Amino acid sequence: MRRIIIKAIAAAALITGILTGPAVASPANMTVGGATNPPIGHYEFCKSYQSECRSVGPDHGPAVLTRNGWQKILEVNYEVNQAVTPMTDMEIHGVEEEWSYPDTVGDCEDYVLLKRRKLIESGFSPADLLITVVLQPNGDGHAVLTVRTDRGDFILDNMRSKVLLWSDTEYTYLKRQSSENAGRWVKLQDGRAVAVGSVSSK
Numbered sequence: 001m002r003r004i005i006i007k008a009i010a011a012a013a014l015i016t017g018i019l020t021g022p023a024v025a026s027p028a029n030m031t032v033g034g035a036t037n038p039p040i041g042h043y044e045f046c047k048s049y050q051s052e053c054r055s056v057g058p059d060h061g062p063a064v065l066t067r068n069g070w071q072k073i074l075e076v077n078y079e080v081n082q083a084v085t086p087m088t089d090m091e092i093h094g095v096e097e098e099w100s101y102p103d104t105v106g107d108c109e110d111y112v113l114l115k116r117r118k119l120i121e122s123g124f125s126p127a128d129l130l131i132t133v134v135l136q137p138n139g140d141g142h143a144v145l146t147v148r149t150d151r152g153d154f155i156l157d158n159m160r161s162k163v164l165l166w167s168d169t170e171y172t173y174l175k176r177q178s179s180e181n182a183g184r185w186v187k188l189q190d191g192r193a194v195a196v197g198s199v200s201s202k
Helices: 002-020 040-048 067-083 089-093 108-121
Strands: 032-036 129-135 141-149 152-156 172-177 185-188
Touching (some): 040 108, 067 108, 108 129, 108 141
Antiparallel strands (some): 129 141, 141 152, 172 185
């Protein structure tokens, strides 16, 4: 019980600091470049879930981060991370890449899909919940969920329960979904981007 209380106090302090403290130091939000090709897995995912890969309308800017909204972000990230056991697509499906909603096991992008769906169900706009492709320090590809807010772009990651500002992570950011169309992708100007598997434009 004491541990639960301590965690609740720490979460409340973090919420207060983000919402009432000084504005997050620049760059709070990622710099977006031009259009790019989607990851192969997302391209195939959109064939089965067309309603989740359509236009979401004009970009009206990041969501206003409220105390309740921040609490929901923390809850969803923690709950999905606890509920799903990490396994590779080869172990689950017998193929190198397949994006799907997880039940009890999933690859990194499966965590992202489930977190995104849960936050949409909680009232967040799809325009502010963007699947993002990054490189880990060891060079391996990885997928995380970016939540766009007026306090910065925050990262929901299956490798940690703590939600961090994108610039506080160790990743190199390559590309993410467009905020105007969930089926399209845009480059991220991280300055260190290299090519990863994507649908070629022939």
